[in-house]
Amino acid sequence: MIRMTAEPLLSIRDLSVRFRLPEGEAVAVDGVSLDLMPGEVLGIVGESGSGKSQILYAMMGLLASNGRAGGQVRFQGQDLLSLPPRALDRVRGQSLSMIFQDPMTSLNPFMRVGDQLAETLRVHQGLSRDAAWKAAVAMLDRVRIPDAASRARRYPHEFSGGMRQRVMIAMALLAKPRLLLADEPTTALDVTIQAQVLDLMAELARETGTSIILVTHDLGVVARLCDRVVVLYGGRVMEEARTETLFDNAAHPYTRGLLAAMPRLEAPLTPRLGTIPGTPRSGGGDVSGCPFAPRCPDRIDICTKARPPMRITGEGRRAACHLVEEAQ
Amino acid sequence: MIRFVVKRLWNGALTLAALVTLTFFVMRLAPGGPFSKNRKLSPEVIANIEATYHLDEPLWMQFGRFVWGLLRLDLGPSTRFRDYSVGDIIASGLPYSLTIGFWAVIVATTVGIALGVAGALRRNGFTDYAAGTIGVIGIAIPIFVIGPVMQAVFALKLSWVPVGGWNDGWRSLILPVIVLSLPNIAYISRLTRTSMIETMRENYVRTARAKGIGEWRTIWRHTLKGTLLPVIAYLGPATAAIITGSILIETIFALPGIGRHFVDAALNRDYPLVMGITLLYGGLLILFNIATDLVRAWLDPRLRHDG
Incomplete structure (x- = not known):
């Protein structure tokens, strides 16, 4: 676990x-622990089926009806997993909010965009219709919706995908939450506007x-x-490090595989991108060894037999791999 | 909006014209005529009758005559009920069918939607199973079984309501309305339940939950419209069918509605009456479809702009 002096937010x-x-029974997330400091931006990385989104859904109480979350999620002194529905609703949308993957379907098609924003403030802060509407328009303006005052009167289908995601960002940040959960917020967007939307989100959050x-x-x-990255595979944390450390000096073979599969401009032009052999493990029952072992190029005997312990490998660094040495 | 309505009305009129033309010729293609089932008549008498009703003219002339009458709102005399015009027959039966149909639609809609919503909210709970049972019964058991059974129990045994007829004011309405609405309650409640469960899985409902606005508000403000759209699409045509009467209901409860004419007129080859009833039902169906589209456009902004 990461030790820091300040009190973690989460x-x-x-x-x-x-x-x-x-x-x-399918295990989507398996014994994940992590801390988040106030003001920090934490990335959770993994391929499809690694359980990364389910961590967010569990925190928000939005798991599908056949899903169960176990363990503890301490946020502002409360365990989100054991909160009764009403108490959870005082947290959601207020101090904890979320942006979803697909902006095309995540806004209510029957409701004016301004009303969808204003609703949050009216419920949580008891604002009047007028005041909530003004705040909604102001927020739409801050996410750079052109002509926000008249745009607020429009319905979601009259917005482009990028604009809708900016509306989602406005809605999520409206109540100035302490923590914003963003579930692949730009995956569904045009590459050309992905960076724009992300920068906007980060800027407003700051x-x-x-x-x-x-x-x-x-x-x-x-x-x-x-600022920091957690790498997830098969529902487990493989590695955690500060972003630059991870990119310069990844400890876990899976992380190294991921980085090798990333196209780089400065790298010599090779005919093929690096790939990780095999297919991602989709949550089955419990695995006794390391979930990545079947695909791991550095696999040794113990990898398929014993679950690798989480080892602290340096300042703010940890990895779950039999090949990694504990820091002294 | 006005352009949308005018355009739909114009399309509706064209549809109705096609329907009437088709009915006119198909009806005459069928073997036999309005008087062929009477006892043997002498050729002179037949010629006389045919001349009276213009059945001796070529088809295109008969059609022209019919269209000319239609433009003057005159559907001509019934060939079966000689002293009555088609207009008289429809005018005398329609109020009964309309009254029963109106209440049946009201009951079916409110009870059906309420049961469907309750079932979707407490899935696999008692209400859901109760609604499901009513649904299966309402769809599976035909009216001609439910009707007499209810008459036997509530009219004959318990004497709460009259067996049939139209002489006891609102009490005469109770059984026919219940029996007529039952299959529709069944269908609407199933439709509502499925639609609501589907809507509750929508991403935007998840977004509403994430906003922490509370379960009740999430359902009321964010699920209801999506739930009702398919229900309203069903209600439009169903209303046209229900208020134009049902031969089964009218026969079982001895009611003087127009439902029985739907079948009788065709069997008797009462050409003018068939045309009149086709026009009535077709016209209502088209009107209710337009009304349905308007209500849906009012609920769903995405439907507003494509006229």
Whole structure:
């Protein structure tokens, strides 16, 4: 675990997410622990099915009806997982908010955009219709929706994908939350506007002192925005490090594989991009060894038999790999 | 909005014209005529009758005559009920069918939607199973079984309501309205339940939950419209069908509505009456479809701009 002097804003301890399925139980998240400091931007990286989004859904109480979360999520002195619905609703949308992956379907098509924003303030802060509307328009203006006052009267289908995601960002940051959860916020957007939307999100979060957990499979996005990165595979934390450390000197073979699979401008032009052989493990039952072992180029005997312990490998660094040495 | 309505009305008129033309010729293609089932008549008498009703003219002339009458709102005399015009027959039966149909639609809509919503909110709970049972019963057991059973229990055994007829004011309405609405309650409640469960899985409902606005507000403000859209699409045409009467209901409860004419007129080859009833039902169907589109556009802004 990372030791810092300040009190973390969020600490997740041994979080697990399981789904009941007709063919048995699937483990999506398996014993994940992490801390987040106020104002920090943390990236959670992993491929599809690594459980990264489910961590956010578990925190928000938005798991599918057949999903169960275990462990602890301490946020502002409360365990989010054991809060009764009403108490959770006082946290969600107020001090904890979320941006979703698909802006095309995440806004209510039957409701004016301004009303969808204003609703949050009316419910949480008891603002009058007028005051909430004015605040909504002001926020739309801050996410650079042109002509916000008249745009607020429009419906989501009259906005482009990038604009809708900016509306989502406005909605999420409206109540100045302490923590913003962003679930692949730019995956569904045009490459040309991805950076724009991300920068806007980061900039506004910085202004309000909001911490961010950014879930993504895009290491470029991580490099651009995140202070620290957690690498996830098969529902488990593989490695955690400060962003620059991770890119310069990854400890875990999986992280090295991910980095090798990333196209780089400065690298010599080779005919093919690096790949990790095999297919990603999709959450089945419990695995006894390391979930990455079947695909790992550095695998040794013990990897398939014993679960690698989480080792602190340096200042703010940890990795779960049998080949990694504990720092002295 | 006005352009949208005018355009739809114009399209509706064209549809109705096509429907009427088709019905006119198909009806005459069928073997036999309005008087072929009467006892043997002498050729002179037949010629006389045919001349009276213009059945001796070529088809295109008959059609022209019919269209000319239609433009003057005159559908001509019934060939079966000789002393009555088609207009008289429809005018005498329609109020009964409309009254029963109106209440049946009201009951079916409110009860159906309420049961569907309750079932979707407490999935697999008691209400859901109760609503599901009513649904299966309402769809599976035909009216001609439910009707007499209810008459036997509530009219004959318990004497709460009259067996049939139209002489006891609102009490005469109770059984026919219940029996007529039952299959629709069943269908609407199933439709509402499915639609609501689907809507609750929408991403935007998840967004509403994430806003922490509370379960009740999430359902009321963010799920209801999406739930009702398919229900309203069903209600439009169903209303046209229900208020134009049902031969089964009218036969079982001895009511003087127009439902029975739907079947009788065709069997008797009562050409003018068939045309009149086709016009009535077709016209209502088109009107209710337009009304449905308007309500849907009012609910869903995405439907507003494509006229």
